[in-house]
Amino acid sequence: MKKRVEMTVEAVQEVALDTIEMILSHSYIAETAKPGQFLHLLAEGHTLRRPISIASINKEQGTVTILFKIIGSGTRRLAIARPGMSFDVVGPTGNGFTFDETSLHTALLIGGGIGVPPLYGLAEELHHKGIEVKTILGFQTKDYVFYKEKFEQFGKTYVVTDDGSTGNHGLVTDILDEVGQFDVYYSCGPVPMLKALTHQLNAYPGFISLEERMGCGTGACLACVIPSTSEAGYKKICTDGPVFAANEVIL
Amino acid sequence: MKKRVEMTVEAVQEVALDTIEMILSHSYIAETAKPGQFLHLLAEGHTLRRPISIASINKEQGTVTILFKIIGSGTRRLAIARPGMSFDVVGPTGNGFTFDETSLHTALLIGGGIGVPPLYGLAEELHHKGIEVKTILGFQTKDYVFYKEKFEQFGKTYVVTDDGSTGNHGLVTDILDEVGQFDVYYSCGPVPMLKALTHQLNAYPGFISLEERMGCGTGACLACVIPSTSEAGYKKICTDGPVFAANEVIL
């Protein structure tokens, strides 16, 4: 169950251009969080909280790691935090990634840009459960690449850049044919990427993590809806998601 | 001439209840400031700057001291600054206290509450020039008293409190008869005090420092006017003041 807590900044690091990795501590959050859930962080001077995915969880240390790109004034404000400072956070929010460890053999993870972080915690957990992990990471240019080596710990990792400055030149969808066999895919990234991907991979079961501008982050305001094949006709990304079965939402 | 500068916080101290003494460094400000002028400080997250008087100036160290009471969100924000942090400041602003060192023998200083600080720099300077200084300081209760000993360095100092919890019981105007002879008076404090005072002392030349809510602090917006006996019919506190001859403005 999500709570409102103060999380202490333990470490801050720029891991790629405008891309900040931050370790935050709070025992309840670390204890209960699951990969794919997000934190709703308050940046001083802002009306609305900022949703940022949990990239990985360290239950022993009581910490979680987040990674975020500096986009506007909110993330700029978050980025200037230094160890010892704290944030007002509501979390862990939303549902996380799920998998059936008894039947799953190989999972394909496809991350685009700042959609990569939530997949990291998933990769870690899948690997831990003995499931084979293959990963495709797409970035704009080589300056934005992060966590390549970290994903390589868990399995074969392909890097793709829009301009070819590192890894393969092109889009993540361009190398789907190369990755070989897998049972299920998990993806997070920009909507055009997810659209192309779910279309191309529609023969496979898949899960995608979605983003939308949020008001409340608790399911009350209906800001973050996505059309859905469900009876109600829509789902709320903040509480029904952010992870959805690919065939449950209409992109 | 006033400039916009970054001033560094050198020291912060609570000298009485909700009353903060802060030392700020900037060589240009320390070089050019005069007692009675003010700084226009930007408190983060606020639309308007906060005017705070310069309490004393240390040209050698390149610092000025300000004292302020925590009133609302702006002063609360200023009060949490710590050494090493800095403020965006426009200053030194307004005119300061003036005196004729060749003819002046004894000056009476009357400060009420947070009107006390600007008189301190004046006392220092008068004393330095060999002019006798007598001071009456009025505070609400003993918890709010500050700088009594500092004024005593420069001459006879009377403390008055509204509730009699220290010093004389009553108003600063109650002990005007006790202070003996003086040539000119200087005062800063709440308007009702200044009204009573200028009325009672109308036989003496006097200078008063005024406060008013400000927009620009530069003389452009006409927020801070005070009716005046001048041709224009008003004066601007931010640039014509904050110090005025007592007979020049209509309280």
Add this chain to the structure above:
Amino acid sequence: MTNLAVKLPGLKLQNPVMPASGCFGFGREYSEFYDLRKLGAIIMKAATGNARLGNATPRVAETASGMLNAIGLQNPGVRQIIASEVPFLAAYDIPIIANVAGSTIDEYVQVAETFNQTEAVNALELNISCPNVKEGGIQFGAEPDMAANVTEKVKAVSDLPVYVKLSPNTNDITAMATAVEQAGADGLSMINTLTGMQIHLSSRRPLLANETGGLSGPAIKPVAIRMIHEVKKYVSIPIIGMGGITTAEDVLEFLLAGASAVAVGTANFKNPFACPEIIDSLPNVLQNYGFASVDEAIGRGHAL
């Protein structure tokens, strides 16, 4: 002990603070954070005759000390609300105010009639001011005659007291307020959102899919205070005040302006505990400014 209780037509409030319509859903989500019994009342999300899907996304944008929203009255329809949402809320034993919306006068009347048949709802808030419905809602809120007309028609079918929610997008809020008072309104809700827009620089298009949205939050508080202060001089029905409330001091400012109770909207998003925290601070704040009760403070910002 500071007395927080307020009595309004149809509403016995233990304290004057309630969540604003559309900012609290039907209470379920915030009931995970705290016990809703704490609230003075609850105003539900707008109900229309049939279910609506609302606008395309993005539906919200952040602005300086505020936000824009264009949800577009998404709701499951009045019957579904009565069937699934009202019973959940009724268990908390606090007054329930139903926010009534529609595109036509008939729809307003139909929604009001339907709520009238349930025991659990204590009052109606007539949302004639939602800026996000194209078909008609906006006109009701901009024309005194239209507003009076829909108020009258709804009053005719409703045994419940009717609070009419006014739009600030007008040059004469007093004309609106007096028109609906004369039409039989039992109270006023002020204010709904100001119509605004944000343009997204990269896409060169309005950020909200609906282009315009309603501005709420602390940015609009001075407009709300002004309108309530103005209207209070001309009407004798009570006002539920709202617009940018985030603290108990803000609540007092609204009471002084002339509100008898208040609603908290946008602040819930920043702080899910906004309402209970404000309620907990209110006794002290009233005391600090010399009031022994909420009643004493109402309208005291006016010259006597």
Add this chain to the structure above:
Amino acid sequence: MTNLAVKLPGLKLQNPVMPASGCFGFGREYSEFYDLRKLGAIIMKAATGNARLGNATPRVAETASGMLNAIGLQNPGVRQIIASEVPFLAAYDIPIIANVAGSTIDEYVQVAETFNQTEAVNALELNISCPNVKEGGIQFGAEPDMAANVTEKVKAVSDLPVYVKLSPNTNDITAMATAVEQAGADGLSMINTLTGMQIHLSSRRPLLANETGGLSGPAIKPVAIRMIHEVKKYVSIPIIGMGGITTAEDVLEFLLAGASAVAVGTANFKNPFACPEIIDSLPNVLQNYGFASVDEAIGRGHAL
């Protein structure tokens, strides 16, 4: 090189940024901070027929991301302004816009006529929207017919182009805009302040001596953008946009919405260098968002 120049009726602007009326006096104070030649133009403080002393103090209050002001048109009168202030400004060789105010149509006409006789003024800004004058100013700004009437009368006596400054305190900004366009306005200035109030909790009274004041600053930017975006669809005369501008990004947002130039008001108070800093950043901001000139960006936030 990004081209910042804009040509408007009567005004050749080297860049689209000018200080807003009432927030810059007659330029003297800010000329101590920087060279006024830097500005696109300057809009002077409102002029009335005779000198006015304005309202009692307090005249300003701070609000969330904004401020309230009720200066009350304090000014030395149009003749004194022409005698003492215009020559000072004329030396800077940038276009001068005179802000014309009054309590009656005759006063507006008289002020406009008087400015018409001086060479140094390049355009008039007709302030029909000042919320702080009780006698009449406010009505001109709230009624399309009144606004059209005063515009026509002023146009009849003025060789200078007339920009009519609209009030946001209306439910139909387009009706106002089209009415003054038809009456002969050469351009629009949008927006003036929203009417607001702050109540001082300790004194239990409105903080401003005038009780109400005009809300300005970033808080109102979404309202300004919305109104300009709306009006731009219906008028063909250029718009000088204002309301909460503090950065070059804000300027671009106004250009996209449909403004051809912009004015910066409240931001000068926080940062005396607001105007020159915005002007210096503008080329880069335009470039980053793919524009080679200001002209290219004007109105580009509209569907083609």
